Amino acid sequence: MEQVKLQNRSVILHCINDAGSISRKDIAEKTGLTAAAVTLICNEFLRDKLIIEGESVKKEIGSGAGRRKVLISIDYKSNYFVAISIETDRTVIAITDMQGNPSKIETIETNKNCPPEEFLNSISDCAKKMISECDQEIKEKISLGAVSIPGIVDAEKGKSLQAYGIWNEEVDVCKILKEKTGIDFVIENNVIAFARAEQIFATGKYKENVLVIKWGPGVGAANFVENQIYTGFRGRPAELGHFIVDPNGEQCVCGQRGCLETFVSAKALSQKNEQETAEAIDKFAITIANLARVLTPDRVILYGELAKDEKYQSLLKESAKKYYRNYTDKKMRYTKLEDCEDYIGPVSVAIDVIFQGK
Ligand SMILES: [Zn+2]
Structure with missing residues (x-):
């Protein structure tokens, strides 16, 4: 019952x-x-x-x-959250209401050269300082914290299992943050968290089947229909970046050869000339078109620093026209959550907890 x-x-x-x-x-x-x-x-x-x-x-x-x-x-002002988005290069910390309206935002460098606990301590210190600067009314309404991070996450246990270079060991993220801040935390993979945001604030309101793709610095994906986000084994995200697009290609960080990321990650693209860039992005478009054949999304939503780049985005759209059945620019577009994309993912994970009454 x-x-x-x-x-x-x-x-x-x-x-x-x-x-x-x-x-x-x-x-x-x-x-x-x-x-x-x-x-x-x-x-x-x-x-x-x-x-x-x-x-x-x-x-x-x-x-x-x-x-x-x-x-x-x-009442979107009934709860406030500490939203922490850890990405490879930088970490954004925001204190927001349930609509993602920020009271405070800070960005710090993601420190990959220290023990994870040390880096989480610096996040906690920053968050505590931000909270101390909030109005009393907001302070009292901070009910939950949420973290989004690349890689494999055990949401149930509040752990990051593998964060691909940010750290490579299992880290008790939620436990450590709670010890330091006194606030309960939840954690989710970054792309799944962003898909949650699309679901709650954008395309999900229209009951669409949506494929969310993060492009930059790596490549990731998540798919949802209405309130259901589809994930792999134990909530693992779709590893779109590690789809093999050339078996004889370069060695990827994951151990395979010729993964999509070895062609279209920020690092890979920075080393390519114009023609190589177009060819690499063409491979990306083929991969998206193939995935769309399987998942039949109503819409593909892009986000991330490379997808935002006008040149890259238009190359991707040009190629998508060749391979994607019934392609229109409405079918694949940049997220409308652009203004808050740095922190709306973890905010949405927190909202989901409140909605579920956990
Ligand atoms: Zn790979």
Whole structure:
């Protein structure tokens, strides 16, 4: 029973989030839950101050004189998060509300030359300083921290298992951060976290099947349909960057030869002339087209520093036209979460925890 209730809780919160504001009756219609169940759960949200009741509005048709319905919406200022996005080159720390509106943002260099705990200590020090500078009202509402990081993550145990060069050992990230800050932390792979953001704030609102691709400095991917993100064994992300595109190609950091990343990572592209660049990006387009044949996404969403580069993006789109069935520029485009892409991933992982009532 508890499991069903938690699931219903998450379904209702996603429904309210997708709609912006909505009546209880419409939630029941959209989710297929009974009106009684919706009312019961919404009362809990009201008690926890997670939702607010908006202005009453007149019912539109056939409602007789003066019948009104109350719209409810999520109170995005009810919780604040410490969002930490660890990337290969830099780490962004932000304190935001549930819509990703930042109160504070800091960027520090990702220190790969010290023990992981030492680097996590410097992140904690920075986060604590940022929190101390927040208004009292925000401080009191900081309920959770979330970390996104490249590589393999054990979300259940709060660990990074392999972060490809940031560190190469198992690191108890959430435990260490909690010890230093006193705040509970969750962790997720960076591309899965960003897919979560697309799901909650952008394309996911339209029930689309979306393939999210991060391009720069490496290549990663995640796929979701509605509220479900598809991952591999034990939540592993899709290793698009390690699709083999030339078996006789260069040695990749992963041990294989000719992985996509050996052609189109930031490092690889920086060493190529114009023609080599076009050829490498052509291989990328073929890989995306092949993957799209399997996953049949409504849309491919790109993000990351290389995808943002106009020259690279237009080369990719030119090539995609050749291979991608029914390609249009609307089918593959840069994320609309551009302004907050540095930290919206971990914010979304935190929101998901709140939605699920964990
Ligand atoms: Zn590889």
